[in-house]
Amino acid sequence: MTDRSQWNEEFSRRFSRHEKELRGLYRELYGNDEKAWDYYLAVLWRAYSERPESLCALDREREAKPDWYRGHELVGMLTYVKAFAGTLQGVRSKLDYIEEAGVNYLHLMPLLESPEGRSDGGYAVSDFRKVQPELGTMDDLAELARDCHKHGVSLCLDFVMNHTSEDHEWARRARAGEKEFQDRYFFFDDWNIPNEYEKTVPQVFPTTAPGNFTWCDEAKKVVMTCFYPYQWDLNYRNPAVMNDMTDNMLNLTNHGVDIIRLDAVPYIWKELGTSCRNLKEVHSLVRIMRMTCEIVCPGTLLLGEVVMEPSKVVPYFGTVDRPECHMLYNVTTMATTWHTVATKNVSLLKHQLGQVFNLPKDYVFLNYLRCHDDIGWGLDYPYLWQFGMDEVGHKRFLNDYFTGKWHGSDARGELYNDDLRLGDARLCGTTASLCGLEAARYERDDVKAEFACRYDIMLHAYMLTLSGVPVLYSGDEVGRENDYGYHNDPIKCEDSRWLHRGDMDWAAAEKRNKRGTVENEIFSSLRKLEKLRTKHRVFDGNADTWIIESGDSSVLAIGRWCRGQKLIAVFNFSKELKTVRIGEHGDFTDLMTGKRRGAIAVTLRPGDFAWLLGA
Secondary structure (H helix, E strand, C coil): CCCHHHCCHHHHHHHHHHHHHHHHHHHHHHCCCHHHHHHHHHHHHHHHHHCCHHHHHHHHHHHHCCCCCCCCCCCEEEECHHHHHCCHHHHHHCHHHHHHCCCCEEEECCCEECCCCCCCCCCCCCEEEEECCCCCCHHHHHHHHHHHHHCCCEEEEEEECCEEECCCHHHHHHHCCCHHHHCCCCEECCCHHHHHHHCCCCCCECCCECCCEEEECCCCEEEECCCCCCEEECCCCCHHHHHHHHHHHHHHHHCCCCEEEEECHHHCCCCCCCCCCCCHHHHHHHHHHHHHHHHHCCCCEEEECCCCCHHHHHHHHECCCCECCCEEECHHHHHHHHHHHHHCCCHHHHHHHHHHHCCCCCCEEEEECCCCCCECCCCCHHHHHCCCCCHHHHHHHHHHHHCCCCCCCCCCCEEEEEECCCCEEEEECCHHHHCCHHHHHHHCCHHHHHHHHHHHHHHHHHHHHCCCEEEEECCHHHCCCCCHHHHHCCCCCCCHHHHCCCCCCHHHHHHHHCCCCHHHHHHHHHHHHHHHHHHCHHHCCCCEEEEECCCCCCEEEEEEEECCEEEEEEEECCCCCEEEEEEECCCEEECCCCCECCEEEEEECCCCEEEEEEC
């Protein structure tokens, strides 16, 4: 039995608030395994006891204001340490730049130890307690987190919980035949059971990593590998996995990580005869993790990576009484936005945003135009069917448009995982290149460059209009273009996602303060938008939001209302001058110019927008 006499008042109070539910869920998953339960409690108490006092103080501050992340002050940036600044110490040296960019939420892509060439960009972790050596150490991570907090920046890190690298100690010992560690994965003596799984489990990467299992010659067994052969799926039906992975997560929070991004969370529970996606046990596990954080490190947020349709995403918020993730990615809106860029038709975007606007205001989404990953065309095809768009043909059009094959398109991107059998592929490219800036500069066409720059800013203004947390991909703040150098790298050349993951161009970033440059135009415009968003309460997460009918298929209009302030936001996705009837009477101020402007009829240049604030 756990000796609770050592527990202090704070820990005991937090634990008692959750004890009944926590114990019940643990029993549902692992039965009456008292040894496992006692070990889990020991993990929690040890992590709490070892937590630095500065982080405990931050916990108490955030406990007193639990909705600290729900307002309209957070602006995120997503980046790779090596690409951005070389090392963790390099990132520390760039915190002034990050602050200048208006960023107070920094998401560093996977940086824990992983084998070069077999890591899927760091998502095959070989040691959850070590930083990749060329990036620094865990002490460097803690030092960076402390400096981030001094700058008012919250630090986000990925927690790759579905699998480990085949080089992880558990995997090495499993290969050597130790049953205790084979039980931490899914090992089978032959292909009979794996073949049964394959009947119902979809493939994650059917072209680059087909199948969900790999033969392990050293162990003479089959092991489950749903993502890549070098990523071995963990067996969360084993409480040892749950307990030790919880310990690994809390170690990150004790190094100052404020936001834990739960990678591939829908996949973490496997059951024969199912799709092994979104099973009810997954929600039990995430709920346990939420309560774990509320007991040990209540200043920590859980960000769920659920790259699925909205009906599968929303349940990961949990309920009011039993919350799970604090935040989720607004992935469908991202894909629908780029669909709108290509089609110049806002119908699907209005349809999709209408669904998001009707969700409870407690739900906090991360909104983004681009991220480290590809753009997958997970659109609402039943809705598009009424416009004569079939799924395969429409995906082909979108990919042709954004790779510049479509007549009149200035977008420049590359395909990822092109599945000729299904007529499907995903897309890669930076925001600026997909908006046509790269092509315009190559052609030395100033008119095209001006339009592409304006379009890029319009898309960011649209993203900042939405409730939630807007996140920039590093370099987008200065209009970074595609980096084709990855084609010459033997490790990266097979993965086109490195097209938009290139190194930060600090020479280009230096131009952000030089008038007349694209870098200055985009950087200064985004900074102005961010300041306006922070200043005006109408952007608060609790604001009422709705779609306004513009009467034009290429113009999106959004209304926001909060405590007496009204915002009319209008976005022209077309290449034509547009005047649309909004029909809003009263006095409005154009936030970008500071001038009075009517909202009965709004005229916009091609690819432009208006933020109109009224009382």
